[in-house]
Structures are given as C-alpha cells and as structure tokens.
Amino acid sequence: MSLSRRRLFQRLSPVEASSPAEWIAARGREAGLTEFGEQGMAAGARPIRIASNENPLGPGQHVLDAIVGKFPEAHRYPFNAKQTEGALITAIAQKNAAKNENVLLAPGSGELLVHAVRAFTSASKPLVTAWPSYETPRDIAKKMGIPVREAALDGKLRIDIAKMVEASKGAGLVFFCNPNNPTATVHGKSAAVDLVKAIRAASPETVILIDEAYHDYVTDPAYGSMIDVALATPNVFVTRTFSKAYGMAGLRAGYAIGHAPTVKSIAAYKMPYGLGTLTLGGAIVGFANDAHIASERKRNTEVRNFTVKAFADMGVTATDSQTNFLFLDIKRPAAGFRDACRAQGVLVGRDFPPYEKTHVRVSLGTMDEMKKAVEVFKKVLGSTTTTSSKDKQQ
Amino acid sequence: MSLSRRSFVQTLGVGAAGMWVGARGREGSLFGSEAVFAQGAPSPIILSSNENPLGCHPDVLAGVRGSFAEGGRYNYAAVDEITALLAKKHGVKPENVLIGSGSTQILRTSTHVFTSKTAGLTATIPAYEECADYARLMGHPITGVKLTADLRMDLDAMQQASKGAGLVFFCNPNNPVGTAVTASDTRTYLETLMKQSPTTTVLVDEAYFEYATMPGYATMIPLAVQNPRVIVARTFSKCLGMAGLRMGFAIAHADTIAKLKAWDGTNNVSIMGLMGVKAALQVPDQWVKDEQARNKAARDFTQKWFADRGYTPTDSQTNFMFINIKRPAREFRDACLKEGVLVARDFPPYEKTHARISVGTMDEMKKAVEVFGKVLAQPAKSAA
Ligand SMILES: Cc1ncc(COP(=O)(O)O)c(C=O)c1O
Numbered sequence: 218m219s220l221s222r223r224r225l226f227q228r229l230s231p232v233e234a235s236s237p238a239e240w241i242a243a244r245g246r247e248a249g250l251t252e253f254g255e256q257g258m259a260a261g262a263r264p265i266r267i268a269s270n271e272n273p274l275g276p277g278q279h280v281l282d283a284i285v286g287k288f289p290e291a292h293r294y295p296f297n298a299k300q301t302e303g304a305l306i307t308a309i310a311q312k313n314a315a316k317n318e319n320v321l322l323a324p325g326s327g328e329l330l331v332h333a334v335r336a337f338t339s340a341s342k343p344l345v346t347a348w349p350s351y352e353t354p355r356d357i358a359k360k361m362g363i364p365v366r367e368a369a370l371d372g373k374l375r376i377d378i379a380k381m382v383e384a385s386k387g388a389g390l391v392f393f394c395n396p397n398n399p400t401a402t403v404h405g406k407s408a409a410v411d412l413v414k415a416i417r418a419a420s421p422e423t424v425i426l427i428d429e430a431y432h433d434y435v436t437d438p439a440y441g442s443m444i445d446v447a448l449a450t451p452n453v454f455v456t457r458t459f460s461k462a463y464g465m466a467g468l469r470a471g472y473a474i475g476h477a478p479t480v481k482s483i484a485a486y487k488m489p490y491g492l493g494t495l496t497l498g499g500a501i502v503g504f505a506n507d508a509h510i511a512s513e514r515k516r517n518t519e520v521r522n523f524t525v526k527a528f529a530d531m532g533v534t535a536t537d538s539q540t541n542f543l544f545l546d547i548k549r550p551a552a553g554f555r556d557a558c559r560a561q562g563v564l565v566g567r568d569f570p571p572y573e574k575t576h577v578r579v580s581l582g583t584m585d586e587m588k589k590a591v592e593v594f595k596k597v598l599g600s601t602t603t604t605s606s607k608d609k610q611q
Numbered sequence: 612m613s614l615s616r617r618s619f620v621q622t623l624g625v626g627a628a629g630m631w632v633g634a635r636g637r638e639g640s641l642f643g644s645e646a647v648f649a650q651g652a653p654s655p656i657i658l659s660s661n662e663n664p665l666g667c668h669p670d671v672l673a674g675v676r677g678s679f680a681e682g683g684r685y686n687y688a689a690v691d692e693i694t695a696l697l698a699k700k701h702g703v704k705p706e707n708v709l710i711g712s713g714s715t716q717i718l719r720t721s722t723h724v725f726t727s728k729t730a731g732l733t734a735t736i737p738a739y740e741e742c743a744d745y746a747r748l749m750g751h752p753i754t755g756v757k758l759t760a761d762l763r764m765d766l767d768a769m770q771q772a773s774k775g776a777g778l779v780f781f782c783n784p785n786n787p788v789g790t791a792v793t794a795s796d797t798r799t800y801l802e803t804l805m806k807q808s809p810t811t812t813v814l815v816d817e818a819y820f821e822y823a824t825m826p827g828y829a830t831m832i833p834l835a836v837q838n839p840r841v842i843v844a845r846t847f848s849k850c851l852g853m854a855g856l857r858m859g860f861a862i863a864h865a866d867t868i869a870k871l872k873a874w875d876g877t878n879n880v881s882i883m884g885l886m887g888v889k890a891a892l893q894v895p896d897q898w899v900k901d902e903q904a905r906n907k908a909a910r911d912f913t914q915k916w917f918a919d920r921g922y923t924p925t926d927s928q929t930n931f932m933f934i935n936i937k938r939p940a941r942e943f944r945d946a947c948l949k950e951g952v953l954v955a956r957d958f959p960p961y962e963k964t965h966a967r968i969s970v971g972t973m974d975e976m977k978k979a980v981e982v983f984g985k986v987l988a989q990p991a992k993s994a995a
C-alpha cells in the first residue's frame with residue numbers, strides 16, 4: 218500500500234490496526250474504495266463512481282413505485298405483508314420451470330456465498346476458487362480456517378476449467394464465477410457444462426456454486442445460464458442478484474436456485490427475515506419486467522463498446538468483457554492510476570492481485586459519465602512516466 | 612443458593628433443545644412463506660408478531676423515499692454515517708455500535724462469536740428463539756432456565772446456570788412472557804456473574820425497551836460500553852414501527868463490537884433501512900411517549916377483559932400479552948384465525964395453557980376481544 222493510501226485508510230477507518238484487505242472483507246467487497254475516493258476529493262465535487270460494478274441508473278421507476286406502494290406495510294415483518302417471500306420465490310421458480318423448493322432468497326447474493334462456504338466446506342473439505350475471482354467465498358473460508366485452493370486464470374484471463382477440475386478432487390465447494398469478477402470474461406454454456414460433468418466425475422460429493430451475478434449483461438451468444446443444469450444435477454446451484462442489471466444494490470436482494478437438497482443445506486444458515494418488506498415489493502415488480510432488463514443490457518453494451526474502443530485508441534487492451542465493468546491492461550500499477558483518477562473526480566476499482574501491478578478494473582457508468590471519464594483516463598495515462606509517454610515528450 | 616433451588620435449573624443437551632425448536636422459525640413460523648392474506652379476503656387483525664400496529668412516523672417514510680437516488684449503490688458510506696448518528700443518540704462512540712439486519716443479526720452474530728462446543732448458550736425457557744436456534748444449528752450446548760411461578764426471570768437460577776456459559780441470552784423484557792426485571796437486579800446478576808464466570812458474555816436484549824413502563828426498569832447501555840462482556844441489542848422493529856425495514860443494532864465495548872464485526876458485516880442492511888433510521892432518530896420523544904401510552908391503554912383494556920373472565924395475564928412491559936387461556940394455544944389460535952384474528956405460535960413449556968397476543972390498535976382490540984369471547988365460550992376440546 219502506498220503511503221498516501223495508507224494515510225487515507227487511517228483517516229477513514231474508525232477501527233484501528235486491521236489491514237485494508239481485512240477491513241474491506243468485513244464490509245463486503247464492492248465499494249470500500251468509493252469512500253476512500255470521495256474523502257480524497259475536493260469538497261462539493263460529485264465523483265463519477267465507477268468502482269463497484271453498480272448500475273448507474275439505479276432501480277427503475279416501476280420498482281420505486283412498487284416500494285412506495287409498500288409504505289403502508291413498512292411496520293410489518295415481511296411474512297406478515299400482503300406479498301411475502303413466497304410471492305418472489307414462486308415468480309423465480311415459474312420463470313425457470315422450477316419448484317419453490319429450488320429457490321432461496323437472501324438480502325444480496327453475497328450472503329448466499331457465505332452460507333455456501335459454511336454449509337459445504339470444512340477443515341478437510343477445501344474451497345476451490347479461480348484466482349482472481351470474486352473474493353467473498355475465499356475471504357470467509359480463510360476467516361473460518363478452511364483451506365483454499367486457488368486456480369490461476371488462463372492466458373486470456375478466463376477461468377481455467379482444467380485447473381478448476383483438477384483442484385476439485387475432495388473439495389467441499391467449487392466457486393465458479395461466470396462471468397468472472399474482476400476479469401469480466403465468460404465461458405460458454407458447453408464449457409460450463411463440461412466443467413460440471415468433469416467435477417461430478419472426479420469428485421461427486423463436491424458442491425458446485427455457479428455465480429451468475431452478471432448474467433443479464435452477457436452478450437456472447439455461446440453463453441447460457443446454468444440454472445437448467447443446476448435444477449437437474451445433484452450438488453449444483455446458481456446464485457443471482459438484483460444488485461447489477463436490476464439496479465438494486467442498495468436494496469439488498471439475491472437468490473440461489475438449484476438442486477433442492479443442496480439449496481436446503483444452504484437454507485439452514487439463512488438469517489430469518491433478512492429481506493425487508495419494501496425490498497421484497499420492489500424485487501417482485503423488478504423481476505417481472507424483462508423488457509427493462511433487456512433495455513438495460515442494450516444500454517450497457519453501448520457504453521461498453523464505446524469505452525472499450527476509447528481505451529483501445531489509447532493503446533490499452535481490455536479483456537472480452539461480458540459484464541458492466543472492464544478489466545484493462547494499463548501496464549502500470551492500479552494504485553497510481555486510481556489515485557490520479559480520483560484526484561480528477563473519477564473513482565475506479567480496487568487492486569486485484571496478482572494483476573495489481575498491470576491491470577485496473579473500471580465499472581461502466583452512464584454514457585455521459587464514461588465520456589467524461591475517458592477524458593480523465595487520457596490525461597492520466599498520457600501524463601505518466603511510462604517509456605512511451607516520455608518518448609512522445611521528446 | 613439451596614439445592615432445591617438449584618434443581619430448578621434445567622440443563623438441556625444439544626439434542627434436547629427441542630424446547631425452542633418446537634416453536635421453530637420465530638416470528639415467521641406460523642405461516643412460512645405463504646401469505647397470511649388470502650387473495651381478496653378481508654385483512655385479518657394481525658396480533659401475532661409484536662409489531663407497532665400504527666406503523667412508523669411519516670418522516671421515516673420520507674427518509675426512505677430520500678434514499679431512492681442511491682438505490683443502485685452499495686451502502687458503505689451510509690453505514691458509517693448512521694453508525695455515527697446512533698452513537699451520538701446513545702452518548703457512545705461509533706466503535707461502540709454495530710448495525711444489524713434487525714436485531715436478529717445481532718443475536719445470531721453474538722451466538723456465533725461467543726458460544727462453542729464447550730461453552731454454550733444459557734437462556735430462559737421460554738425466550739425469543741433466535742439464539743437457541745442458532746446454537747442448535749452450530750451444535751453448541753444450550754442450557755434452559757425455568758421461569759418463576761409468576762412467569763418472571765428467575766435470577767438465582769439464571770445465576771447458577773450462567774456459570775461457564777459462552778453466552779447468556781438475557782431477554783429483558785422477555786419475549787414471549789412480557790415480564791421484565793429491574794436494572795438493579797440486572798446489575799447485581801451481572802456483577803456476580805462477572806466474578807463467578809470469567810469467560811461468559813451476556814447479551815441483554817432490549818427489543819421492547821420503549822414499551823417498558825415499570826419503575827426501576829432501565830437500559831444496560833452505560834454498563835455495556837464499559838464492560839467488554841456485556842452487549843445490548845436494540846431494534847427499530849417494535850415501538851419505532853419499522854419491522855419491514857430490518858434495522859437493529861448492538862451497543863457494546865469497542866473490543867466486543869470489533870469481535871462481532873470480524874465475523875459478520877453490514878452488507879445486508881438496505882439503504883432504505885439506513886435512511887429510515889436516520890429519520891427515526893429525529894422523531895420527537897413525544898411521539899415515542901404517545902406510542903407507549905397508546906400501547907398501554909390498548910393493553911390494559913385487553914388484559915382487563917381477560918382478567919375479568921378469569922384468564923390471568925402476566926405483568927407485561929411490552930406490546931404483547933401472555934395470557935393463561937386454560938387451553939392449548941393451538942386450539943385457541945386456530946379458532947381465532949377462522950374469525951380473522953391472528954395470534955402467536957406455541958411457546959413451550961406453556962403451549963398447553965398460554966397464548967401470546969400482540970397489542971393492536973384500540974379498535975382492533977375491541978374487535979379482537981369479541982372473537983376471543985366467542986372462542987373461549989366454546990369448551991376446550993383438549994385438556995389444558
Ligand atoms: C460475482 C459477484 N457475486 C456476488 C456479488 C455480491 O453481490 P450482492 O450481494 O449485492 O448480490 C458481487 C458483487 O459485486 C459479485 O461481483
């Protein structure tokens with residue numbers, strides 16, 4: 218950690234002494250940096266927040282209207298409201314040709330990842346995760362003293378399926394994040410099916426968690442959700458979230474869907490009534506509106522194409538992003554880039570070791586925001602002491 | 612403590628934790644994920660979950676609406692802001708406060724952090740089930756302590772049974788029986804325990820704090836911030852009328868809060884709940900006093916109705932009543948449900964004789980007692 222980052226951290230963290238990694242882990246992964254960032258900026262400036270893979274537009278008006286419609290029931294526990302968890306569970310099950318017993322709700326999919334580690338791993342049954350990948354399963358396993366097997370990515374920064382399968386023997390849980398955060402890459406349906414088959418053959422007791430948080434943003438025609446496979450295959454389940462395309466990260470809703478006995482094992486750890494009455498009302502209406510998600514995907518794809526091209530014009534390559542963020546080879550440490558962008562009012566993603574010396578993750582804001590952000594990126598990338606920029610100056 | 616007193620302390624092994632498990636699922640247990648509202652049917656009178664029947668202050672909903680612009684963002688900065696405001700309100704430091712998804716999360720996290728296979732949970736039987744359910748999930752031992760004959764916490768027995776425990780769940784006022792013990796009795800219990808049992812932590816659940824009116828009742832917050840082995844849990848679900856927003860918090864010594872935080876974070880609280888709390892902290896004290904008085908009037912009315920007919924209530928310090936209806940709760944509950952009134956689940960070991968009934972509005976209680984009258988006029992089908 219650079220000195221300036223450390224100072225910032227000390228100033229912002231009320232609890233002394235813990236390392237930033239631990240601290241971010243304790244609060245959940247996305248967004249720790251946003252706060253650092255805003256504190257580091259000139260007072261009154263409104264930052265462009267592209268650090269946490271949030272949907273810059275937030276929940277749709279239909280969702281907000283539904284929430285207002287629930288105001289008369291804000292004092293009721295969700296199970297006493299006119300629409301209970303059952304209403305959302307039924308809607309999710311029906312859309313996926315599943316039964317209610319295949320579906321489990323939680324206040325965010327992050328909580329389901331935690332429960333899965335608790336339900337399926339132990340000191341003798343390790344966690345397998347690609348690395349880097351979304352950190353929650355690994356963080357929680359480490360906290361519990363559970364061994365973690367990390368499978369390095371392939372040359373295109375995709376999850377290495379062969380390595381994952383190899384690591385799966387005797388594992389309690391395999392975490393397969395597809396698309397993968399932070400690298401934004403995706404595997405097609407047939408590769409994902411092969412992964413499941415190979416793990417089932419190599420290690421039949423191992424549970425496979427397929428995290429499809431960014432499902433709605435994928436445009437690769439080879440991709441397909443694994444929900445159908447999960448419903449039909451023992452020890453397999455998928456997690457989804459309302460935090461991304463649905464724009465509801467602040468409202469906290471996500472779900473697991475898959476083989477019923479597996480879902481049941483996770484349910485044992487579920488916190489009672491975690492999903493609030495208003496959130497539930499919003500999620501039910503949000504879930505029913507496929508057209509909204511289709512138009513959000515279209516919007517995101519346009520912004521993604523624009524931003525990828527803008528970086529390419531600067532000589533910066535992105536992985537094949539299938540999400541609402543880009544993983545970019547800026548050929549310099551993320552920390553310096555991040556600090557420089559922050560000084561200009563743009564907040565980008567945290568470090569992702571082992572790529573923190575070369576790559577940065579940039580979430581996609583609105584088109585307007587990205588046009589402004591690109592100007593900042595140009596300045597920052599053009600004004601540093603890389604060989605190429607020195608050459609230009611000469 | 613005499614030997615005969617000691618024999619009141621009932622120790623349950625992991626497998627015998629069924630005392631609580633029978634009541635499974637806590638406030639939501641009766642209806643699972645099925646709606647209590649049949650489509651198109653008239654709304655029932657909900658007296659089953661200890662909610663504030665009038666709902667929250669309108670400013671809270673304005674606060675929720677004010678959070679909409681941030682609905683797509685993760686909640687981190689808001690968690691810090693609201694933690695600081697809660698600390699200020701209670702005269703403590705932000706490091707003494709941990710926000711939870713309802714106090715439910717505080718109860719679970721405390722049980723996770725402070726119980727183990729060798730140092731279990733101690734709680735009264737009955738008590739709000741969350742901690743015991745969680746200890747059972749973890750396979751940690753549970754010790755149950757019977758109440759006194761007038762359904763109060765038996766502090767001598769508690770004292771005895773708390774020795775060596777990892778965590779004591781000290782629910783004051785107690786859900787489901789509604790009774791409370793005084794601050795001085797609580798302090799005596801805590802002081803003795805601290806000496807007797809150097810590794811035991813006590814979780815003082817004050818969910819019904821705002822509704823307690825008896826002389827001598829007081830919060831343990833001042834003690835908790837001094838003593839690393841005492842935690843106070845509070846909620847916005849009861850008097851503040853925000854059960855659907857899922858907001859609660861713990862106040863404790865900074866070291867204790869740090870331990871709780873190290874296990875579980877604040878990811879699952881919503882921005883709506885956070886901004887609702889921000890507004891709730893501005894609600895005038897008079898509003899809370901009015902709600903307290905409203906609750907007491909409706910409770911007195913209903914308890915008198917029962918007492919006049921020979922059905923004895925406990926000394927409730929909450930927004931619910933625990934009444935000896937002299938027949939199984941299930942029979943009473945099913946019959947009331949047919950008449951559109953929902954009362955609470957079973958609370959062993961009193962499920963054969965007692966029902967818990969939450970306090971609705973005065974209007975609702977006037978209608979409810981008519982239903983109760985009708986139901987109790989039928990002879991009990993099964994023996995009490
Ligand atoms: C891959 C992945 N899974 C899960 C989550 C957790 O999201 P939430 O808890 O908001 O559903 C995230 C958040 O960024 C993520 O990127």
Ligand SMILES: Cc1ncc(COP(=O)(O)O)c(C=O)c1O
Pocket residue numbers: 638660661712713714715716718739782785786816818819845846847848854857858859
């Ligand atoms: C004593 C007690 N503690 C805690 C809770 C949990 O409430 P919440 O999670 O809504 O704060 C309840 C709910 O009824 C309760 O009665």
